Amino acid sequence: MNSSKERRKVIKAGGGIGLLGLLAAAGLLPAGEALAQQQWNSGAFGTRNLADAVKALGGTPPTENKAIQITAPDIAENGLVVPVSVTSDIPKTESIAILVEKNPNLLSAVFEIPNGTDPFVSTRVKLAESTDVYALVKADGKYYFLKKEIKVTLGGCGG
Amino acid sequence: MTDPMRIRAVAKDGKVDVRVLMSHEMETGQRKDSKGVIVPAWHIQTVTATYAGRTVLSAQWGPSVSKNPFLNFRFLGGKPGEKVSITWTDNRGEKRTDDAAITAG
Numbered sequence: 434m435n436s437s438k439e440r441r442k443v444i445k446a447g448g449g450i451g452l453l454g455l456l457a458a459a460g461l462l463p464a465g466e467a468l469a470q471q472q473w474n475s476g477a478f479g480t481r482n483l484a485d486a487v488k489a490l491g492g493t494p495p496t497e498n499k500a501i502q503i504t505a506p507d508i509a510e511n512g513l514v515v516p517v518s519v520t521s522d523i524p525k526t527e528s529i530a531i532l533v534e535k536n537p538n539l540l541s542a543v544f545e546i547p548n549g550t551d552p553f554v555s556t557r558v559k560l561a562e563s564t565d566v567y568a569l570v571k572a573d574g575k576y577y578f579l580k581k582e583i584k585v586t587l588g589g590c591g592g
Numbered sequence: 593m594t595d596p597m598r599i600r601a602v603a604k605d606g607k608v609d610v611r612v613l614m615s616h617e618m619e620t621g622q623r624k625d626s627k628g629v630i631v632p633a634w635h636i637q638t639v640t641a642t643y644a645g646r647t648v649l650s651a652q653w654g655p656s657v658s659k660n661p662f663l664n665f666r667f668l669g670g671k672p673g674e675k676v677s678i679t680w681t682d683n684r685g686e687k688r689t690d691d692a693a694i695t696a697g
Contacts, residue, residue: 538654546649
C-alpha cells in the first residue's frame, strides 16, 4: 500500500520540470534526506515580472482561471502584514505561489501541495505599495493565475 | 538562538488544520539602518511540514513574507495525539524544527 503510493509519487515526479521537478525529485529520497535536499530557487525569487517568474519556476505562460480564490483585504492599512489566502478549485493542484507585482522582487512564496493536502494556503506578506497580488497555481502540469488588487495605505518596504 | 514556533494542529472532519507562527526577523535586504547602510537580507527560505514520515506541505519563501511568519494549511488524515513537525531553514543556514501534537477539534 505504502510503497505503491511512493511509486505514484515517483511517476509524478518524472513529469515535473524546472524548480517543481527539482523539488519533486527530492521526493524520490527518503523523508529525512528529502528535507535536506530541498533547495531555495534563488533564480525565481530574483525575478521582477510575472512572465520571468513563471519561466524560472519552469512553467508555460499561465492563463487566468476563476477557480482560484484569493482572500485578502481590498485595503491594507499596514503593508508590512497583509494576510493572503489562496484556495484552488482546479483539480490536481500541485503548487500554489503568491506573487506581488510591485514588490522589488515579485515572488513571495511557493507552496508544494502533495496528495492529501488541501489546495489551500494562508500566510502574511509584505506589500511595498498598492499593487496586484497574483496567485499562481500549477495543476496537472499547467499554470493558472488569478490577480487581486490590494490598496496599501502604509508601504511594507524601506522605513 | 532561535525562538520556538507556535504550532496548533486541530483534527476536524477527517482533516488536520495546522496553524504555525514562526519567530523570525524576515529582513528584506531593502531597508537601510540609521547610518544609511543596507541591512542584509535575512529570511526563511524553506519550510517543510511532515506528518507520519511524509511531507504534507513544503514551501519556499522570499523576503517579502511578513516578519514572524504565519502559515495555515490543511491535510487529510491525522488523529489526536499524533505529531506534526515543522522545519524551517533561513538564508544564514539556521535551521529549526518544532513538533506539536494534534488535538481534537
